Amino acid sequence: MPGVKKQPVRAAKPVPIKRRDRERTRQEILDIAFEEFAENGLSGGNTDAIAARANITKRLIFYYFNSKEELFTAVLEMAYAEMRAAEEDLHLEALEPEAAIRRLAEFTFDFHQDHPQFVRLVSIENIHRGRHMAISRRLKEMTQPSISQIAKVLERGAACGAIRPGIDPVELHMTLNALSFFAVANRHTFEAQFAFDMSSPKARAQRRAEIADLLWRCVRGD
Amino acid sequence: MPGVKKQPVRAAKPVPIKRRDRERTRQEILDIAFEEFAENGLSGGNTDAIAARANITKRLIFYYFNSKEELFTAVLEMAYAEMRAAEEDLHLEALEPEAAIRRLAEFTFDFHQDHPQFVRLVSIENIHRGRHMAISRRLKEMTQPSISQIAKVLERGAACGAIRPGIDPVELHMTLNALSFFAVANRHTFEAQFAFDMSSPKARAQRRAEIADLLWRCVRGD
DNA sequence: ACATCAATTATCCGATTGGATAATTATCAA
DNA sequence: TTGATAATTATCCAATCGGATAATTGATGT
Known part of the structure; x- marks a missing residue:
């Protein structure tokens, strides 16, 4: 036919x-x-x-x-853009220092928990030594609001004595991200080694509180 | 010819x-x-x-x-065995609580810094959802000494009031590992986003001290 | 209508690569 | 010396996969 x-x-x-x-x-x-x-x-x-x-x-x-590489880069840009967008909704300026720190911690923790595929993608990009991110200018510009938000809280807290002075906002951000990221990214190898639940809602809630406490404990004034 | x-x-x-x-x-x-x-x-x-x-x-x-998969599993076993072997040399029992915690932190941080390829391998295994580790029995047995070492320090510290009671050794281990791991594994994406040096000897020394402080700050008694 | 251009498809290809078959060679016990 | 076994090599293969060529088709403005 x-x-x-x-x-x-x-x-x-x-x-x-x-x-x-x-x-x-x-x-x-x-x-x-x-x-x-x-x-x-x-x-x-x-x-x-x-x-x-x-x-x-x-x-x-x-x-x-x-090419496949450029597609991957575009995917990365999109993924980060979504995270930054979510961060916009945090309004730390309205909160007193301790509440702001805890809210920041909980938000960051939750975001990672809720976006395991994002976490995986970032892991993968690191395996490739960040070579796609290094190229993209967009990805570097997205970062500012996130840090300045933290910086403001730290300043306010230091001014009133609630937070000890001299804390680098980027470093604090790194600490919080490390804890939040690991709880998702390294779940499998960690669970395989230790009989330690990291996935159940209960375990999640507990670790969430733990991290918020930890973060506050390490920035509060003496 | x-x-x-x-x-x-x-x-x-x-x-x-x-x-x-x-x-x-x-x-x-x-x-x-x-x-x-x-x-x-x-x-x-x-x-x-x-x-x-x-x-x-x-x-x-x-x-x-x-097969390729079994080879990968064997590689994983070897890599973890080497880390556990290194941990053997830590003698925390001889130190007073604060010194022990700091030493533990510094050792863990240093190990990750000195073995970036190990860190990469673990990241990769997590991308594969730990399916190779899940199978290997050897990998699960290796973990005990590491945790009991920490547990002893916490007990001793709690007994004399230097460390607040009720801290889970596995959780502490997770916190420390998260911070140490991230500093190597996520170096590239983090550096790409923030103009923040994580690789130079100076930055390394600073972060090392930072993490030791943080860990102590969050376990010490009030 | 129709030409133009952008969006989309059909098809092919060479390089890569995990793994298989079977032959070969070193070692060692008797 | 020799026979058996274990270690090693030489080759091949089928499937996969990123990417290329070129034809086709739908939308749009005039």
Whole structure:
């Protein structure tokens, strides 16, 4: 039957409603690529699989993003942008020092717990020595608000004696991130070594409180 | 020229002194595989490359270890065994509580700093959700001494009032490991975001002191 | 209508790579 | 010396996968 398009014999192919919408397609690729890379890493991430799940041709991926590496970079940018956006909603300025520190700790902890795929992606990028982030300018600009928020709390606290002076906001941010990140990223090897639950809601709540206490304990004035 | 073995034109191939020593060969494969996997991950790690660098045939790798996965597991076991061995040399029992806590902190921090490839390997294993560690019994047995050492210090400290009571040794170990691990593992993404040096000897010394202070600050009695 | 250009598809390809088959060689006990 | 066994090599293969070529099709402005 010449002229008849070969129709794959499948269950009612519901004609993907691809409306040739540039942004829509791009975003869909990004979303699926995020999952794929977070799950399988950079070399483990498969462009064929991304294409299949996005219901497009692989060629389209290379059409929008030039290479697998650039796609990965774009995914990173998107992921970080989402985190920074979430941080915007924190309003530490309205709180007294101790409450602000605790709220910051709890937010950061929660974010990591709620976004394990983000944590995985960052781990993966570190395995690649941050070479994709190093290139992207966007990623470096996103960071400012986060730190200055902390700096303000520290200043206010130091002024009224509630927080000891001389604490570097970046360092505090690092400490908090380390604790929050580890609780998700290293869960598996840690649990394998120690009979220590890190995944249940109960364990999570406990560690959350623990970290908030710890952070406050180490910044409060004597 | 039939019958003539193709001789790669290389600098004086020094006839590898392979003495058919089972253990020697096995260990050499492990050492090189460690580097390969730590550098490139599991799917990124190349058995051909391992064979080449070990100056053996790839087949030999599958002869000793049955698959890439099992090789990776063996590498993990070796790496952890080395860390636990290093921990043996810590003699916290001889020190008073504060000194013991500080020494523990500094040792742990130093170990991670000095073994970035180990840190990478652990990150990679976590990306794979610890599925290799979960299987290996050896890896679970190695963990005991480490924790009981900490537990003893905490007990002693609590008894004399220097350390507040009720601290879980595993949790303390987690806190310390999180801080030490992050300082190496997440160096790249962190440095890319914040203009914050984490690699120079000076920065290292500073963070080391910082973590020891922090740990003490959060366990000492009020 | 129609030309244009952007979005999308169909198809192919060469390099890579985990693993398999089978031959070969060193070692060592009897 | 020799036979058996363990260590090692030489080769091959099928599957995977990033990326390239070129054709096709839908939207849009005129």
